[in-house]
Amino acid sequence: MEGNKKIVEAAKKLILDCMGTKQDEKLLIVADEKTFELGYAFAQAGRACGIETSFVEAPAQTKGEPPAPVAAAMAAADVEFLLTSMSYSHVKARIEATEKGARVASMPMMTTEIAEGYLNADYPFIKKVSEQLADMLTKAKTVRVVTEKGTDITFSAEGRVCHADTGDLTEKGALGNLPAGEAYFAPVENIGTGKIVVDGCIAYVGLVKDDITLTLKDGMITDIFGGESAKMLTEFLADKDENARGIAEFGIGTNPGAKIIGHPLVDEKVWGTIHIAFGMNLSFGGTRDSNIHYDCIINAPTVWVDDVMILDKGNHIYENMK
Numbered sequence: 022m023e024g025n026k027k028i029v030e031a032a033k034k035l036i037l038d039c040m041g042t043k044q045d046e047k048l049l050i051v052a053d054e055k056t057f058e059l060g061y062a063f064a065q066a067g068r069a070c071g072i073e074t075s076f077v078e079a080p081a082q083t084k085g086e087p088p089a090p091v092a093a094a095m096a097a098a099d100v101e102f103l104l105t106s107m108s109y110s111h112v113k114a115r116i117e118a119t120e121k122g123a124r125v126a127s128m129p130m131m132t133t134e135i136a137e138g139y140l141n142a143d144y145p146f147i148k149k150v151s152e153q154l155a156d157m158l159t160k161a162k163t164v165r166v167v168t169e170k171g172t173d174i175t176f177s178a179e180g181r182v183c184h185a186d187t188g189d190l191t192e193k194g195a196l197g198n199l200p201a202g203e204a205y206f207a208p209v210e211n212i213g214t215g216k217i218v219v220d221g222c223i224a225y226v227g228l229v230k231d232d233i234t235l236t237l238k239d240g241m242i243t244d245i246f247g248g249e250s251a252k253m254l255t256e257f258l259a260d261k262d263e264n265a266r267g268i269a270e271f272g273i274g275t276n277p278g279a280k281i282i283g284h285p286l287v288d289e290k291v292w293g294t295i296h297i298a299f300g301m302n303l304s305f306g307g308t309r310d311s312n313i314h315y316d317c318i319i320n321a322p323t324v325w326v327d328d329v330m331i332l333d334k335g336n337h338i339y340e341n342m343k
Contacts, residue, residue, distance in 0.1 A: 024062030202276025207307030221318030
């Protein structure tokens with residue numbers, strides 16, 4: 022079996038440049054039945070680079086932890102590409118792997134289209150912007166988001182560290198998405214009363230066909246309004262735990278080369294958008310446990326950090342702020 026040559030070549034650059042994989046390290050590729058061919062191409066790339074590479078096929082999941090054999094493989098690797106349908110970013114097996122020092126690229130729901138079109142990016146620019154935003158948000162006490170469609174909500178950032186997703190995963194214990202491009206943090210979980218109108222994409226639901234209005238009280242979704250997309254979200258949450266409705270993340274997209282395509286791995290990175298996620302956030306500084314984590318992408322937001330506007334209807338206006 023021959024892997025997709027374009028993806029194999031792109032994967033080589035990620036393995037060597039973004040992850041900084043060394044010849045004496047153990048590389049792990051995890052995929053599932055839906056992403057098997059992509060996983061195979063990444064494994065082929067690893068072996069072509071002369072690196073000891075293991076390829077594990079996991080079952081396709083919609084919630085929970087990976088099976089024990091997959092978790093064991095994650096615990097033993099030095100460098101990991103997680104190409105599964107469900108995000109492993111926020112599972113305990115991933116947390117334990119990075120705590121042991123593994124460097125992890127989490128790439129949930131990766132497709133051939135994304136791999137061919139979006140893995141090559143302007144990572145130096147993304148790094149500069151993401152780190153500048155992360156510094157501002159780490160120092161912030163509050164973040165307010167407003168849109169012309171009706172979003173109006175304020176979160177507490179006090180005491181929370183904002184992370185920069187830059188594509189540079191060379192440090193011990195590093196975690197990030199590829200393609201990269203966001204600054205994100207876990208808001209204080211019991212704060213956030215207001216309204217969010219989602220008009221971009223929702224993980225596991227897809228492109229929003231008709232705007233979804235989420236009503237929040239004390240950081241929890243209390244009502245979901247809208248048409249077909251709202252119904253799909255409600256059905257998706259039907260078998261999830263109660264904390265799946267709780268605020269988990271606020272993030273700002275920092276990748277000018279990304280476009281909304283109905284896939285959160287790319288959509289949450291889009292320049293001019295923000296995303297608000299719900300569910301699990303133990304993995305990046307929060308206190309909320311859940312069996313799911315899903316992002317909601319919002320277009321053209323106006324964002325204030327404390328009393329300073331940093332995004333104006335999606336336009337980044339903080340460039341000269343220090």
